[in-house]
Every structure is written in structure tokens, then in C-alpha cells.
Amino acid sequence: MDSVCKALVFNGLVEVTAFDTTELVKEASRIHNTSPVATVALGKVLSIATFMSNSLKNKGDKLSITIATEGPIGQIVVASNGAMNVRGYVDNPNIDIPPLGNGKQNVKDAIKGGLMKVVKDLGLKDPYVGTSELVNGNVDEDFAWYFTKSEGVPTALAMAVNINESGECESAGGIVIQPMPGCTEEVLVILEDISMNFVNIDKYVQARDPHKLIDDHFGHFEIEYFEPQHPEYKCTCSEEYLKGVVRSLGRNECVNILMERGSIDIECHFCNKKYSFDKEAVIGIWQEFDKLHKKK
Numbered sequence: 001m002d003s004v005c006k007a008l009v010f011n012g013l014v015e016v017t018a019f020d021t022t023e024l025v026k027e028a029s030r031i032h033n034t035s036p037v038a039t040v041a042l043g044k045v046l047s048i049a050t051f052m053s054n055s056l057k058n059k060g061d062k063l064s065i066t067i068a069t070e071g072p073i074g075q076i077v078v079a080s081n082g083a084m085n086v087r088g089y090v091d092n093p094n095i096d097i098p099p100l101g102n103g104k105q106n107v108k109d110a111i112k113g114g115l116m117k118v119v120k121d122l123g124l125k126d127p128y129v130g131t132s133e134l135v136n137g138n139v140d141e142d143f144a145w146y147f148t149k150s151e152g153v154p155t156a157l158a159m160a161v162n163i164n165e166s167g168e169c170e171s172a173g174g175i176v177i178q179p180m181p182g183c184t185e186e187v188l189v190i191l192e193d194i195s196m197n198f199v200n201i202d203k204y205v206q207a208r209d210p211h212k213l214i215d216d217h218f219g220h221f222e223i224e225y226f227e228p229q230h231p232e233y234k235c236t237c238s239e240e241y242l243k244g245v246v247r248s249l250g251r252n253e254c255v256n257i258l259m260e261r262g263s264i265d266i267e268c269h270f271c272n273k274k275y276s277f278d279k280e281a282v283i284g285i286w287q288e289f290d291k292l293h294k295k296k
């Protein structure tokens with residue numbers, strides 16, 4: 001089972017979160033039939049969304065990350081909620097880019113550059129929207145920059161999606177270190193020192209033990225652990241939601257599609273589930289709509 005482990009270190013001056021997202025990334029890769037490089041790119045964004053949903057207070061709070069890349073992978077879209085249900089897709093899951101000399105996937109060439117947009121719907125009047133340009137294209141540094149610049153939290157992070165010889169995800173996860181307001185210079189120096197170890201993040205992620213990852217690096221300091229959370233790849237699409245999509249097409253377009261194809265077929269990008277609305281169903285959707293509007 002995947003897990004997210006969070007701890008406060010140095011008397012609450014630093015928050016450290018480690019996560020194992022292996023099952024989640026495997027499921028995403030299975031659903032979208034991703035190539036190795038697409039598995040790593042999508043897997044890292046799914047992992048960071050998992051980390052970010054861990055700090056959503058309510059189960060109904062929603063988060064979405066949209067990265068408009070300039071690379072051949074196209075758009076990367078990930079969504080999650082406070083219940084730690086995470087889902088995502090990329091425009092071009094089949095891109096084939098040769099791995100780097102060290103055997104690692106060349107995520108930078110898949111993404112190149114672009115812009116990311118983070119939307120947090122916390123049930124308030126307006127959602128929080130943060131944007132940031134991609135500074136590297138390897139996802140890790142792009143999000144470290146996003147947290148630092150857009151959310152105002154200087155962040156060190158390291159993630160890995162390890163690919164086995166058959167090109168499949170073997171393990172995925174990472175660690176995020178964020179100093180809290182009031183963190184001392186002395187502590188920051190120690191953090192910098194510890195962060196050096198994370199050049200070996202692949203190896204730590206392989207062990208699939210976020211608690212141990214934190215404990216090995218911070219356990220000898222004052223530390224307080226939170227209850228671990230368990231994320232899952234789960235789509236929240238439903239017939240009801242897709243009916244809304246049909247309505248958003250407008251009455252005329254619905255008629256046009258029905259005349260042309262006999263039914264309105266919509267596929268959910270996140271889980272590939274197909275929804276089909278025949279003539280009768282579409283008429284029902286609009287009758288329901290009319291009924292609601294008369295009441296008002």
C-alpha cells in the first residue's frame with residue numbers, strides 16, 4: 001500500500017514529508033499505457049500532487065495541476081482531493097525518447113519547458129490559483145521553484161520513479177523538506193547538508209518505506225511524526241458529472257452529434273472510462289434541465 005509520512009523536526013521549525021507512490025504510478029501507467037519516459041514524467045507530477053493533497057484540510061478540498069509543456073509529451077494534467085484520491089494523464093503517453101547515458105529517463109527532453117498552473121479549491125468563494133514557469137523540465141526543480149516563488153515556501157525536494165528492465169514502474173516516491181516561518185539560519189545549514197544525500201533518492205525510493213527515509217535522515221533530531229496517510233489512484237468521474245458535460249455542449253450541438261453519430265460518446269481522460277448517451281438519454285438530460293429551470 002502506498003503511504004505518505006509527515007514529521008515535524010527541530011521543534012516544529014521544519015516539516016518533512018516522504019511518500020511512496022508506487023502503486024499509484026503503476027496504476028496510472030497501466031491505464032494510459034505509458035512509455036517509460038512518460039511514466040516518469042506523469043509519475044513525478046502524480047507524486048507531488050499526492051504530497052500537496054496531504055496538506056488539504058478537508059476531504060472535499062480539490063487540487064489540480066496543469067502543465068502546458070513545450071515538449072512532445074504535451075499537456076500533463078493531474079487532479080486530487082483531500083481524501084488522497086489522485087488521478088492524471090498526459091496528452092501523448094506513447095512518446096519514445098532514448099534514456100540518458102546513466103540509464104535514467106530523459107524527462108527534460110519530454111517536457112522541455114512551459115508553464116504550470118496549480119488550482120486549489122478549498123471550498124472558499126474563490127479558488128487559490130498559482131502559476132509558475134518551468135525552470136528545468138525535470139519536474140523536481142520546477143516544483144521546488146513553484147513552492148518557493150508562488151507559495152513563498154523555500155523548498156527542497158527529491159523524487160524518483162524507478163523503471164525496471166521491462167520498462168515498467170518498479171517504485172516511485174520522494175521527499176519534500178520545507179522550513180516553517182521562523183526557521184533559524186543554523187537549521188537551514190543542517191538541512192542543506194542533509195539534502196545532499198538525496199542525490200541517491202532512487203535508492204531510498206526503492207525501499208518503499210517513507211517513515212524509514214525520514215527516520216534515517218532526521219531521526220536523531222527532535223522529531224514528531226503524524227499518522228501516515230494512504231493515497232490511491234482513483235477517478236471521481238460519474239454519470240452525473242458527464243451529464244453536465246453533455247449539457248455544456250448546448251442543445252444544438254447535442255442534436256448535431258446525435259444526427260451524425262446516433263449517440264454522444266465521452267471518454268474520461270483520467271480513467272479512460274467510456275460514457276455513451278443515446279438519443280433517449282440526451283432527451284432525458286435536457287428534460288431534467290428544463291424542469292430545474294422552471295422551478296427557479
Ligand SMILES: [Zn+2]
Nearest residue numbers: 235237268271
Ligand atoms: Zn474517470
